[in-house]
Amino acid sequence: MPDAPGLELIRGEIERDHPGAVLDTSFDRGQAALNVDPAQILSVLTWLRDAPAHRYRFLSSLHAADYLPSQPRFGIHYELLNRDRVERLRVKTMLGDAPPAGGVVAGVPRGAEDAQHPSTVGDAATTGPAGPALPEIDSCVSLFPTANFQEREVFDFFGIVFRGHPDLTRILLPDDYVGWPQRRDFPVGGEPVIFTYNERAHG
Amino acid sequence: MAELTEDRTTEVMTVNIGPHHPATHGVLRLVVDLEGELVREVRPVIGYVHTGIEKSCEDKSYWKVIPFVERMDYVSYFFQMEAYCGAVERLIGLEIPPRAKYLRTIFLELNRIHSHLVWLGTTALDLGAISMLWYCFRERDRILDLFEMAAGQRMHTRYFQVGGVIEDIPLGFEAKLRSFVEDMPVRVGQYQALLDRNEVFLQRTKGVGIVDRERLLELGVTGPLLRAAGEPWDLRKAFDYLVYPEMDFQIPVGTVGDNYDRYRVRVAEMVESTRIVGQCLDALPEGPFIADDRKYVLPPRSELSTSMESLIHHFKLVTEGFRVAPGEVYYGIESPRGELGCFVLADGSAKPARVHFRDPSFVNLQSFRDMSVDTYIADMICSLGMLDPILGGVDR
Numbered sequence: 001m002p003d004a005p006g007l008e009l010i011r012g013e014i015e016r017d018h019p020g021a022v023l024d025t026s027f028d029r030g031q032a033a034l035n036v037d038p039a040q041i042l043s044v045l046t047w048l049r050d051a052p053a054h055r056y057r058f059l060s061s062l063h064a065a066d067y068l069p070s071q072p073r074f075g076i077h078y079e080l081l082n083r084d085r086v087e088r089l090r091v092k093t094m095l096g097d098a099p100p101a102g103g104v105v106a107g108v109p110r111g112a113e114d115a116q117h118p119s120t121v122g123d124a125a126t127t128g129p130a131g132p133a134l135p136e137i138d139s140c141v142s143l144f145p146t147a148n149f150q151e152r153e154v155f156d157f158f159g160i161v162f163r164g165h166p167d168l169t170r171i172l173l174p175d176d177y178v179g180w181p182q183r184r185d186f187p188v189g190g191e192p193v194i195f196t197y198n199e200r201a202h203g
Numbered sequence: 204m205a206e207l208t209e210d211r212t213t214e215v216m217t218v219n220i221g222p223h224h225p226a227t228h229g230v231l232r233l234v235v236d237l238e239g240e241l242v243r244e245v246r247p248v249i250g251y252v253h254t255g256i257e258k259s260c261e262d263k264s265y266w267k268v269i270p271f272v273e274r275m276d277y278v279s280y281f282f283q284m285e286a287y288c289g290a291v292e293r294l295i296g297l298e299i300p301p302r303a304k305y306l307r308t309i310f311l312e313l314n315r316i317h318s319h320l321v322w323l324g325t326t327a328l329d330l331g332a333i334s335m336l337w338y339c340f341r342e343r344d345r346i347l348d349l350f351e352m353a354a355g356q357r358m359h360t361r362y363f364q365v366g367g368v369i370e371d372i373p374l375g376f377e378a379k380l381r382s383f384v385e386d387m388p389v390r391v392g393q394y395q396a397l398l399d400r401n402e403v404f405l406q407r408t409k410g411v412g413i414v415d416r417e418r419l420l421e422l423g424v425t426g427p428l429l430r431a432a433g434e435p436w437d438l439r440k441a442f443d444y445l446v447y448p449e450m451d452f453q454i455p456v457g458t459v460g461d462n463y464d465r466y467r468v469r470v471a472e473m474v475e476s477t478r479i480v481g482q483c484l485d486a487l488p489e490g491p492f493i494a495d496d497r498k499y500v501l502p503p504r505s506e507l508s509t510s511m512e513s514l515i516h517h518f519k520l521v522t523e524g525f526r527v528a529p530g531e532v533y534y535g536i537e538s539p540r541g542e543l544g545c546f547v548l549a550d551g552s553a554k555p556a557r558v559h560f561r562d563p564s565f566v567n568l569q570s571f572r573d574m575s576v577d578t579y580i581a582d583m584i585c586s587l588g589m590l591d592p593i594l595g596g597v598d599r
Contacts (some may be wrong), residue, residue: 028531029530029532031531036590058420058532061544061559061561063561065559066556067529079544086442088533146420146421146423146569148569149569158256170250172253172598181258188261
């Protein structure tokens with residue numbers, strides 16, 4: 001890990017090439033993180049990957065978290081690794097909900113009312129042309145091919161669209177699944193489990 | 204009749220393999236474009252055993268998450284426990300006692316041997332060496348007996364706790380483990396005698412499924428697959444966790460990066476793991492096996508009938524669980540398949556706001572296309588075995 005002053009140095013160097021790209025830094029529990037403007041995520045990742053003094057060339061993990069109720073709510077984490085210096089650096093970018101389209105608030109999938117009418121589950125969260133817009137960010141597959149599956153996983157569970165991803169489809173859930181289950185406003189148990197006794201009601 | 208004169212090799216046929224097929228080592232579906240017997244394109248389709256474990260974890264207090272995460276990669280459950288417990292310990296800043304560190308290392312390395320034994324048995328079975336399965340599972344059973352002795356369970360032991368391990372090793376465990384540590388290198392030698400000079404095995408594995416080191420790194424591949432390509436990258440050496448810095452062990456690496464190297468690297472790793480277990484046994488310190496912080500760790504059972512304070516702590520920990528100050532931690536360890544990372548986000552309550560596992564099988568599976576395209580379909584099955592994906596970990 002870069003230590004706290006090292007993190008500020010990295011921030012300063014990025015600021016020189018990309019002014020305004022780094023919004024904040026945090027050094028918590030021995031782990032360094034850069035909070036980056038989502039619009040400039042690709043240029044920062046490219047810089048960190050290729051700058052001769054840093055070369056964070058290995059993307060260990062790409063994952064997302066929903067920070068609801070704070071806004072902007074979605075955090076996308078890039079766990080970068082410099083294998084020569086054995087240093088990890090977390091790049092984090094925060095995305096808000098996309099502006100609502102047609103008066104429907106995005107990210108409110110099947111609630112309690114849907115559990116009673118499972119045939120209409122998750123109409124609010126469809127990705128179709130009629131559905132609300134989803135938050136978007138640039139894909140980093142061109143920089144780190146390993147992000148391919150992991151960006152698909154984030155899309156699958158959080159409904160975050162990665163612009164420029166070669167094949168942005170659901171990966172673990174079925175293709176016809178509706179809703180974004182890892183969002184915090186998606187209830188646990190939001191999916192009716194069909195047993196023999198209730199198969200008529202939900203079948 | 205005109206069709207008969209056509210060049211038949213140009214015909215591409217799409218074949219579906221799985222999801223229920225013994226050669227896919229789990230519930231994996233492969234959509235393969237074949238030209239004759241040559242694989243021209245392969246698309247893994249996953250998600251058949253997705254059970255939403257990460258979502259369920261958000262609804263459980265911290266200590267109740269442990270059995271959930273164990274069931275992701277069901278062959279290397281100790282590693283999931285260590286990744287999760289280690290991440291939570293880093294969140295709350297809890298130092299675990301030395302004896303717990305040694306015990307954890309012993310069980311992690313036993314689990315690594317167990318995982319590699321399951322891999323070796325099933326993969327050799329795919330290549331026609333049926334007897335390997337029985338030999339490997341014979342040794343695996345001895346490891347499971349040890350797990351049962353210490354934790355009461357053969358699989359999914361829930362042995363690691365936040366703060367240490369749940370119970371000290373019982374009387375007689377050490378002697379049994381020592382005899383295993385003595386026997387294991389001999390057994391590995393026997394496996395090698397069966398396979399290393401076996402003409403069928405060599406023909407099937409040598410020069411097959413080569414992916415070069417740079418491409419593997421781009422794809423984020425870690426673990427034995429990367430080491431077989433000649434990159435000596437092992438988190439046990441790179442990062443300081445548990446007692447690995449004090450251990451004397453080597454990282455086996457390959458030279459070519461073919462399936463034979465992958466086999467050799469894993470087999471050599473079993474011997475190195477056995478050495479680590481032996482060293483841990485020799486150096487095992489006396490002392491507590493779990494931290495003594497009553498805010499996070501259950502008080503000893505014997506105190507409950509005499510101390511009111513212990514009873515209150517016990518009640519609070521069991522009903523509500525402990526709270527963790529807001530923060531987030533990523534903790535990566537070397538599992539039998541590569542970097543197993545656990546990300547935990549705490550929001551100040553007694554339940555994690557997000558638990559995410561960076562599963563090595565999931566990431567490594569992306570290299571399968573590079574291994575298989577333009578090889579024979581029989582070699583693709585061999586490459587899949589050597590990739591060693593555990594679908595429970597892929598789908599979570």
